[in-house]
Amino acid sequence: MGLEGLLEKHHRTIVNKWFDSVVRTYPADTARFLKKQKDPFANPVGRTTFNGVEGMYDQLRGEMDDEAIVSFLDPIIRIRAVQGFTPSKAAGFVFSLKSIIRETIGGQLREKEDLEGLMALEARIDRLGLLAVDIFMGCREKIYQLKANEIRNRVFSAFHRAGLVADTPEDGPETNKTIE
Amino acid sequence: MSDLPKPEESLSNLDHEPPQTGWLDTPIDIRKGMYCYAANPKSQKYVGFPHAREWNPVEDDWKLPENWQEILHQGFKERLDRFRSVKIFMDTCVRCGACADKCHFFIGTGDPKNMPVLRAELLRSVYRNDFTLLGKILGKLNGARPMTENVLKEWWYYLFQCSECRRCSVFCPYGIDTAEITIFGRELLNLLGLNIDWIATPVANCYRTGNHLGIQPHAFKDMLDFFVDDIEEFVGVRVEPQYNKKGADILFITPSGDVFADPGTYTAMGYMLLFHYLKERYGFDITWSTYASEGGNFGFFTSHETMKRLNSKMYAEAKRLGVKWILGGECGHMWRVIHQYMDTMNGPTDFMETPVNPITGTVFENAKSTKMVHIMEFLADLIKHDKLELNPKRNDHLKVTFHDSCNPARGMGLLDEPRYVINNVCNNFYEMPANTIREQTFCCGSGSGLNAGEDMELRLMGSLPRANAVKYVHEKYGVNMLSCVCAIDRAALPAMTEYWTPEVDVTGVCELVANALVIPGEHDRPTDLRGEDLPGWEEPEREEKDAE
Numbered sequence A: 001m002g003l004e005g006l007l008e009k010h011h012r013t014i015v016n017k018w019f020d021s022v023v024r025t026y027p028a029d030t031a032r033f034l035k036k037q038k039d040p041f042a043n044p045v046g047r048t049t050f051n052g053v054e055g056m057y058d059q060l061r062g063e064m065d066d067e068a069i070v071s072f073l074d075p076i077i078r079i080r081a082v083q084g085f086t087p088s089k090a091a092g093f094v095f096s097l098k099s100i101i102r103e104t105i106g107g108q109l110r111e112k113e114d115l116e117g118l119m120a121l122e123a124r125i126d127r128l129g130l131l132a133v134d135i136f137m138g139c140r141e142k143i144y145q146l147k148a149n150e151i152r153n154r155v156f157s158a159f160h161r162a163g164l165v166a167d168t169p170e171d172g173p174e175t176n177k178t179i180e
Numbered sequence B: 001m002s003d004l005p006k007p008e009e010s011l012s013n014l015d016h017e018p019p020q021t022g023w024l025d026t027p028i029d030i031r032k033g034m035y036c037y038a039a040n041p042k043s044q045k046y047v048g049f050p051h052a053r054e055w056n057p058v059e060d061d062w063k064l065p066e067n068w069q070e071i072l073h074q075g076f077k078e079r080l081d082r083f084r085s086v087k088i089f090m091d092t093c094v095r096c097g098a099c100a101d102k103c104h105f106f107i108g109t110g111d112p113k114n115m116p117v118l119r120a121e122l123l124r125s126v127y128r129n130d131f132t133l134l135g136k137i138l139g140k141l142n143g144a145r146p147m148t149e150n151v152l153k154e155w156w157y158y159l160f161q162c163s164e165c166r167r168c169s170v171f172c173p174y175g176i177d178t179a180e181i182t183i184f185g186r187e188l189l190n191l192l193g194l195n196i197d198w199i200a201t202p203v204a205n206c207y208r209t210g211n212h213l214g215i216q217p218h219a220f221k222d223m224l225d226f227f228v229d230d231i232e233e234f235v236g237v238r239v240e241p242q243y244n245k246k247g248a249d250i251l252f253i254t255p256s257g258d259v260f261a262d263p264g265t266y267t268a269m270g271y272m273l274l275f276h277y278l279k280e281r282y283g284f285d286i287t288w289s290t291y292a293s294e295g296g297n298f299g300f301f302t303s304h305e306t307m308k309r310l311n312s313k314m315y316a317e318a319k320r321l322g323v324k325w326i327l328g329g330e331c332g333h334m335w336r337v338i339h340q341y342m343d344t345m346n347g348p349t350d351f352m353e354t355p356v357n358p359i360t361g362t363v364f365e366n367a368k369s370t371k372m373v374h375i376m377e378f379l380a381d382l383i384k385h386d387k388l389e390l391n392p393k394r395n396d397h398l399k400v401t402f403h404d405s406c407n408p409a410r411g412m413g414l415l416d417e418p419r420y421v422i423n424n425v426c427n428n429f430y431e432m433p434a435n436t437i438r439e440q441t442f443c444c445g446s447g448s449g450l451n452a453g454e455d456m457e458l459r460l461m462g463s464l465p466r467a468n469a470v471k472y473v474h475e476k477y478g479v480n481m482l483s484c485v486c487a488i489d490r491a492a493l494p495a496m497t498e499y500w501t502p503e504v505d506v507t508g509v510c511e512l513v514a515n516a517l518v519i520p521g522e523h524d525r526p527t528d529l530r531g532e533d534l535p536g537w538e539e540p541e542r543e544e545k546d547a548e
Helices: A003-009 A011-023 A028-036 A044-061 A066-082 A087-091 A093-108 A112-161 A174-179 B007-012 B041-046 B068-082 B084-092 B104-109 B116-131 B133-142 B149-159 B167-171 B178-191 B197-209 B217-235 B264-282 B304-321 B333-346 B375-384 B406-412 B416-425 B456-462 B464-477 B487-500 B509-516 B539-547
Strands: B250-253 B286-288 B325-328 B372-374 B400-403 B481-484 B505-508
Touching: A003 A011, A003 A044, A003 A093, A003 A112, A011 A028, A011 A044, A011 A093, A028 A044, A044 A066, A044 A112, A044 B104, A044 B464, A066 A087, A066 A112, A066 B456, A066 B487, A087 A112, A093 A112, A112 B217, A112 B456, A112 B487, B041 B197, B068 B084, B068 B116, B068 B178, B084 B116, B084 B178, B104 B456, B104 B464, B116 B133, B116 B149, B116 B178, B149 B178, B167 B178, B167 B406, B197 B304, B217 B264, B250 B304, B264 B286, B264 B375, B264 B487, B264 B505, B264 B509, B304 B325, B304 B333, B325 B333, B325 B375, B333 B372, B333 B406, B372 B375, B375 B416, B375 B509, B400 B416, B400 B464, B416 B509, B456 B464, B456 B487, B464 B487, B481 B487, B481 B509, B487 B505, B505 B509
Parallel strands: B250 B286, B250 B325, B325 B372, B400 B481, B481 B505
Antiparallel strands: none
């Protein structure tokens, strides 16, 4: 069986192992919950992660459509970006797919073209990892922006609309004009 | 650059798996983004909170009073005697785990100490050590541990990662109200001056000037007057709100967030337009107060005494003005305090009458004791009796869902009235999944004084379960508006949606009502109360719609 066949045959095993590798980045009690609870609304972290890794696995084997990949990767990284993970820990799970694939089907690859195929797949995984870092940074920037704008967006803008905030006129403060 | 790890630290740091220690042995790690700034001592002193001082949660020395352990032990003991519920909640839990995965902060943070049972165990472990024989003899074997500075820091960190939303208590087979444990724990921390500024300063402001931001009466009136101008521009009628009117039939109290913070301000305009309509049509007589200018009660997050003091201002004002009853706006913990604590603290309110809707004659028996009616009950009653002329088509550009705010939903059982109102003013309403609404609603993640900017990560994690359900209805039905009946929600949810579901906006229900309300003498109203164009309500389309 060639690379594609093996990736298809071991689809469930690889996806589950990949999911486990993400879940293991959480404390043991949490990891149990993330795996056990299947309701997506009771367990958004677990189910978003599972659906995401499964979707990405399919994409990696297929067309690797950028938009589709982001739709699976973004929700996972968006969660991890607020959970206190460092960038390497937030995005690191992407790279663990390489060792999972090697460990699961590596021994069964005989043909040169399959090994080349594996290398190409790993290059795609590297791209995915870099994409994860980009998304992580985007999320962190959004968080900083939300922090900075929190007060301004709400209270300040209401006051400003009501004309209760004294803006400095474009031609300088009033006092300067008096002195002149 | 100094914050960057050295290469060797960086490499050793790449182990992605956390330490697998039991909770008692996992040391606390106070992370930025997860806590609110310490209370400003000036604010604490203003309301007489003990041990006010400058301190910083990330520094080792919290500058605790010398006898802090004694203060805490004594405070614990007094409250065990005073609140039978606390004693029962300390003793009853069998650690079945039913609550464990129900907390939005646990679900979002993935931190086991945010499982409600573990958060309560932080206190119970000390309770066992100090107040039970078994705990004293068996110590750690019995889950007991002495109070140390580290334990105290753990209390502080996790008690301020609970929004007292009570979702966990819905699932407890023994009926333990874990929120009450947080309330109790925070009250103990308050004895040591360990509160947060987002709570302490609003409390001081509310006590001094009547509202959280410390806005003085003239500025409060200025804001409402500004809304009068806006309403005139967007609707074409000039409303005339009454202020501090002695002898008015009804006093209106709402959170100040509705007056000072977007998008709550549009809800406030909604109230004003509604009152104008009722006055024109039925002679409705209601007054705002610049003294009781805050419905929210942040005292609830400090101590029972402070909660009582702030709550009493509303009733003092009702007495001073001589109104018959109080109508309350869209608020969260105002209603929790009214419904669960007010009567014991400041009742009976024998100087007012059992609320009767002057327009429909409905007697609000449920408010017989507190004399305070929720605006959703009031609106539902008006609509049921066909007293409002509504054109829900004006909200046709919206696909609306409803976030049950924790306090009105779980704290007072207000589940159907908001839905009834929304369904009468909107044609496109979609519920979020059943295990995320009504009694099981997920918190906004910012309740109980956690709605600050510095703890944004905590808030975003806490709001994840709610946002996840919003995202679902957005993707499935195209929902673009999240409605709610709480000022904290209106302040907190926009940040949530901006991060998790940027295509969804936030509104109060009264804003939706006012946009659908047909006002006598209105002009063409091509915009909504935000001044934004209403798609399909430009002049020609309007005529077509009327012809339909």
